[in-house]
Amino acid sequence: MKTLGAIAVIITGALLLYASEDFPAWGDPHSPASQYRVSQHYILKTFEETSVPNMVTAILADYRGYDTLFETVVIFTAGIAIIAILRGPIDKRVRLRLASEKKLRESNLILAQTCRLLVPIIQLFALYVIAHGHHSPGGGFQGGVIFGGSLILLAISFQLQTALDRVSEKKAILLAGVGVLIYSGIGLVCLLLGGNFLDYSILHNLLQVDPITARSHGILGVEIGVAFTVASIMFAIYANLSSRGRMKGGL
Amino acid sequence: MTITEFVVSRLNYWIYVILMMIGLFAMISKKNLIKKLIGMSIFQTAIILFYVSMGVKEESNIPILEHNIAHASDHAEASDHGQVEEIRAENYANPLPHVLMLTAIVVGVATLGVGLAVVQKIHQEFGTIEEPEILAKIKSGHG
Numbered sequence A: 001m002k003t004l005g006a007i008a009v010i011i012t013g014a015l016l017l018y019a020s021e022d023f024p025a026w027g028d029p030h031s032p033a034s035q036y037r038v039s040q041h042y043i044l045k046t047f048e049e050t051s052v053p054n055m056v057t058a059i060l061a062d063y064r065g066y067d068t069l070f071e072t073v074v075i076f077t078a079g080i081a082i083i084a085i086l087r088g089p090i091d092k093r094v095r096l097r098l099a100s101e102k103k104l105r106e107s108n109l110i111l112a113q114t115c116r117l118l119v120p121i122i123q124l125f126a127l128y129v130i131a132h133g134h135h136s137p138g139g140g141f142q143g144g145v146i147f148g149g150s151l152i153l154l155a156i157s158f159q160l161q162t163a164l165d166r167v168s169e170k171k172a173i174l175l176a177g178v179g180v181l182i183y184s185g186i187g188l189v190c191l192l193l194g195g196n197f198l199d200y201s202i203l204h205n206l207l208q209v210d211p212i213t214a215r216s217h218g219i220l221g222v223e224i225g226v227a228f229t230v231a232s233i234m235f236a237i238y239a240n241l242s243s244r245g246r247m248k249g250g251l
Numbered sequence B: 001m002t003i004t005e006f007v008v009s010r011l012n013y014w015i016y017v018i019l020m021m022i023g024l025f026a027m028i029s030k031k032n033l034i035k036k037l038i039g040m041s042i043f044q045t046a047i048i049l050f051y052v053s054m055g056v057k058e059e060s061n062i063p064i065l066e067h068n069i070a071h072a073s074d075h076a077e078a079s080d081h082g083q084v085e086e087i088r089a090e091n092y093a094n095p096l097p098h099v100l101m102l103t104a105i106v107v108g109v110a111t112l113g114v115g116l117a118v119v120q121k122i123h124q125e126f127g128t129i130e131e132p133e134i135l136a137k138i139k140s141g142h143g
Helices: A002-020 A037-050 A055-063 A065-086 A092-107 A109-131 A140-157 A160-166 A169-192 A200-207 A211-242 B003-009 B011-029 B033-054 B095-126 B131-139
Strands: none
Touching: A002 B011, A037 A055, A037 A211, A037 B095, A055 A065, A055 A211, A055 B095, A065 A169, A065 A211, A065 B095, A109 A140, A109 A211, A140 A160, A140 A211, A140 B095, A160 A211, A169 A200, A169 A211, A200 A211, A211 B095, B003 B011, B011 B033, B033 B095, B095 B131
């Protein structure tokens, strides 16, 4: 089995390396991918059409809005799937172990206090990354992951229960649903105002701005929706995996 | 073209192929389910590196417009520098691979999470994550 696998892998690798000879060289500005008009259009026209300097954000949430919408749904579904697989009855024995664990945790003063100071700063930075995604690297996915990471840090440094007191499992799933709802809701509002689904320029009447700026605002709206879903699902995944679905004890 | 030239000029493809081979080998040959998942993760990383390396242009910047270019139209009449700087496609990296991989990373996390959940459930049911032992237990009708 091992030799067979190795042979298959080496043949695949050799074929790919053989094919790489036909690929463009590293950093070639004249490679087909860079010369094709889609890429050119994105670089040259994004600011004109959406007034967002960060092309990646504009493409993600506007030009490829459908892709990102269903990406968000994939995250949501993954969170639901993990809960469906792992969630079981609460084990009494785990609660007993928790009591002895608590004593251990409380003695670790430096760790607890450092995390207590760090968590709000991380969360503030996450909000900055989400809101500033138009002008610098960032956006809903990145900011959402940072925010989810802050909750996971809270769960690791104290106990899972400490983090669950702030964001319970129920609340996490609700917020994930709210995120998808914000995203698809903005699309639906566009539809109701007479435009296409996720065509934010039609929102200009509602927001009292010109159609180009309305696109920028629409992108911010869906990024917030993405951030909600990603942050809460990240935490839900951690909470379920670390406690084997019992939501008690944890790491 | 000597072999050294071939390796150096195509270094990004070599790195992605080698990482992909490691990941594929782990997925095919390893008996431990967690090791298989690690292989899957390495495989995904290889694909992400491949795509991002396709978007690179020599002497180009990240695909975010610089502030003075982005707001040049607002201050066009107040500018003393004469003509407004225009956006040149070769000054910015190709943004499309970045977007595609941004979403691929997130899907990678989601699949990894679901995979880990399944492995954990298997461990709860069979008490092991070694493939031959699980198969033996299924055959003997346990679980």
